[in-house]
Amino acid sequence: MKKTFTVGLLLALAGTTFAQKTYIQCGTLIDTRNEVMNKEMTIVVEKNKVVEVKKGYQKGDANDVVINLKNKYVMPGxxxxxxxxxxxxxxxxxxxxxxxxxxxxxxxxxxxxxxxxxxxxxxxxxxxxxxxxxxxxxxxxxxxxxxxxxxxxxxxxxxxxxxxxxxxxxxxxxxxxxxxxxxxxxxxxxxxxxxxxxxxxxxxxxxxxxxxxxxxxxxxxxxxxxxxxxxxxxxxxxxxxxxxxxxxxxxxxxxxxxxxxxxxxxxxxxxxxxxxxxxxxxxxxxxxxxxxxxxxxxxxxxxxxxxxxxxxxxxxxxxxxxxxxxxxxxxxxxxxxxxxxxxxxxxxxxxxxxxxxxxxxxxxxxxxxxxxxxxxxxxLDMENELGAIEPGKFADIIAVDADPVKDLTTMMNVGFVMKDGVVYKNQ
Missing domain, CATH: 3.20.20.140 (Metal-dependent hydrolases)
Incomplete structure (x- = not known):
């Protein structure tokens, strides 16, 4: 019985397609909750959610997607x-x-x-x-x-x-x-x-x-x-x-x-x-x-x-x-x-x-x-889903070219837009 279960489990795993993740490499990640700017960060997105926010530039596995925003200022949608x-x-x-x-x-x-x-x-x-x-x-x-x-x-x-x-x-x-x-x-x-x-x-x-x-x-x-x-x-x-x-x-x-x-x-x-x-x-x-x-x-x-x-x-x-x-x-x-x-x-x-x-x-x-x-x-009673780039929240992410605290006009030229884990704009 134990042997049958093990074989069945291995066969199931062999037929599984593991979920692809997206790694967004951020030159500066703006944390609006704590009002700080974090340099060289990576946001990990799976399906429509943020699953991790890591220090440094991460890549994931070979089948994962990497988005290079190293020269951008990234923030929540x-x-x-x-x-x-x-x-x-x-x-x-x-x-x-x-x-x-x-x-x-x-x-x-x-x-x-x-x-x-x-x-x-x-x-x-x-x-x-x-x-x-x-x-x-x-x-x-x-x-x-x-x-x-x-x-x-x-x-x-x-x-x-x-x-x-x-x-x-x-x-x-x-x-x-x-x-x-x-x-x-x-x-x-x-x-x-x-x-x-x-x-x-x-x-x-x-x-x-x-x-x-x-x-x-x-x-x-x-x-x-x-x-x-x-x-x-x-x-x-x-x-x-x-x-x-x-x-x-x-x-x-x-x-x-x-x-x-x-x-x-x-x-x-x-x-x-x-x-x-x-x-x-x-x-x-x-x-x-x-x-x-x-x-x-x-x-x-x-x-x-x-x-x-x-x-x-x-x-x-x-x-x-x-x-x-x-x-x-x-x-x-x-x-x-x-x-x-x-x-x-x-x-x-x-x-x-x-x-x-x-x-x-x-x-x-x-x-x-x-x-x-x-x-x-x-x-909106959506504080657990929206408003921040944090694990468990919807992957609503945007990016601009300049530091918005120093250059307000940059907010009029959003170059990257992801909503619900889908990229709609990447210039």
């Missing part, structure tokens, strides 16, 4: 906590929103997703579009499309006439093709609960609400609060019941305070925050997602005649001035900061320019890189 993968700024964007079918949007989304991945952003959180980005998430996960790992809120939840109401700018004769709540327009605690449950049925990962007016919506007020306390309470309680965290778009201070008191996880933009807002951020442990690049881009676009509706122009010019200053105040005061850009308000692929604006406002580059990796992974 970046995470953008605020994108709109379905659209991109353009003078005729409003017209496209009316004319495009969901199929048109899907094709555009696939293009923007690939651009984003090639820019070094291996994971994104999409905060407001249609169910197209839920489908795109699935297509990327299946390998049917190329793009970053997507966490999506699906449709934004808004109030009638509020930022996120899809009928804004369409006139009084416009009627929804679906029930209002399916489009995310709510006007009571009960409708707020129903909207959250609909997002759960749709397959969303997060809930996104518009706690205040917005810049690009065709409406006069971009600051005022747009949810009542009882609506926020119902919405966030229901979100927690269904396992959701809540992201709140908020420019004005009053709406920001309501959202923070109600228990949102992240505030997007925060353009006109005040000292009381900052105190609430710290008390509640909430995170600010600054999106400085979006504010600056919208302000620049507003100076182009006819680019935006007149309502939008005034708001964009005002917000563009304030958004970086608000971030500076929040960071200096000790508010938790995520890296997020509002991609789509500016052309996709330029996400890394946010690093420039964050450092201009006083955040050291290594801290900004940490926000785009370690911090964002934590907020």
């Amino acid at each position: 970046l995470i953008d906590m605020h994108v709109h993968i379905e659209s991109q700024t353009a003078k005729d964007q409003f017209q496209k929103r009316i004319q495009y079918s969901s199929a048109d949007v899907a094709f555009e989304s696939a293009k923007y997703a690939k651009i984003t991945l090639m820019a070094g952003f291996t994971t994104v959180r999409d905060l407001g579009g249609s169910n197209v980005n839920i489908s795109l998430r699935g297509a990327i996960n299946r390998g049917s499309a190329i793009g970053p790992r997507i966490f999506t809120s699906g449709k934004t939840i808004a109030t009638t006439g509020g930022h996120g109401d899809p009928s804004n700018g369409l006139g009084p004769n416009y009627t929804f093709s679906n029930e209002e709540v399916m489009n995310g327009v709510v006007n009571s605690p009960e409708e707020a609960r129903q909207a959250v449950r609909q997002r759960y049925q749709d397959g969303a990962d997060w809930i996104k609400i518009t706690a205040t007016g917005g810049v690009l919506s065709i409406a006069k007020n971009g600051k005022g609060p747009q949810f009542q306390d009882d609506e926020l309470k119902a919405l966030i309680e229901t979100a927690k019941d269904y396992g959701f965290k809540v992201a709140a778009h908020a420019h004005g201070a009053d709406g920001m305070k309501r959202a923070l008191r109600a228990g949102v996880t992240t505030i997007e933009h925060g353009s006109f925050l005040d000292d009381e807002c900052i105190a609430l951020f710290i008390e509640k442990g909430a995170y600010l997602v600054p999106t400085i690049i979006a504010g600056k881009t919208a302000s620049d676009s507003a100076k182009i005649p006819g680019y935006y509706h007149p309502f939008v122009v005034k708001k964009a010019l005002e917000t563009g001035v304030m958004i970086q200053e608000a971030f500076a105040r929040a960071y200096k005061a000790g508010v938790n900061i995520c890296f997020g850009t509002d991609a789509g308000v500016y052309p996709h692929g330029y996400n890394a320019k946010e690093f420039v604006y964050m450092t201009e406002a006083g955040m050291p580059m290594m801290k900004a890189l940490k926000a785009a990796t370690i911090t964002n992974a934590k907020v």
Whole structure:
């Protein structure tokens, strides 16, 4: 019996194909968790996971793959906590929103997703579009499309006439093709609960609400609060019941305070925050997602005649001035900061320019890189899978030519991109 078992085991081993590993030789490996740079390191990848991180340049066995990044600065794949993968700024964007079918949007989304991945952003959180980005998430996960790992809120939840109401700018004769709540327009605690449950049925990962007016919506007020306390309470309680965290778009201070008191996880933009807002951020442990690049881009676009509706122009010019200053105040005061850009308000692929604006406002580059990796992974509840190059985590790895702490512009030219153990770019 013992002899039979031994022979059987040898035959089984003889027919086994051992898993091929990839050895990535790194000139400098940036550890964003500990904020240090380690010279001459090797990352060992098997399938879609990091299995080892070793000192020195290692090669493995004869059948293993070796990637030479000895002259590169290597770091974890970046995470953008605020994108709109379905659209991109353009003078005729409003017209496209009316004319495009969901199929048109899907094709555009696939293009923007690939651009984003090639820019070094291996994971994104999409905060407001249609169910197209839920489908795109699935297509990327299946390998049917190329793009970053997507966490999506699906449709934004808004109030009638509020930022996120899809009928804004369409006139009084416009009627929804679906029930209002399916489009995310709510006007009571009960409708707020129903909207959250609909997002759960749709397959969303997060809930996104518009706690205040917005810049690009065709409406006069971009600051005022747009949810009542009882609506926020119902919405966030229901979100927690269904396992959701809540992201709140908020420019004005009053709406920001309501959202923070109600228990949102992240505030997007925060353009006109005040000292009381900052105190609430710290008390509640909430995170600010600054999106400085979006504010600056919208302000620049507003100076182009006819680019935006007149309502939008005034708001964009005002917000563009304030958004970086608000971030500076929040960071200096000790508010938790995520890296997020509002991609789509500016052309996709330029996400890394946010690093420039964050450092201009006083955040050291290594801290900004940490926000785009370690911090964002934590907020996504993916700290065991994403955000660092460590054994057991997904092999999301990028590389640039220069030291990003000394040369911020290098982040705009990511030369190597690996996501889930697959190399998508190696220049």
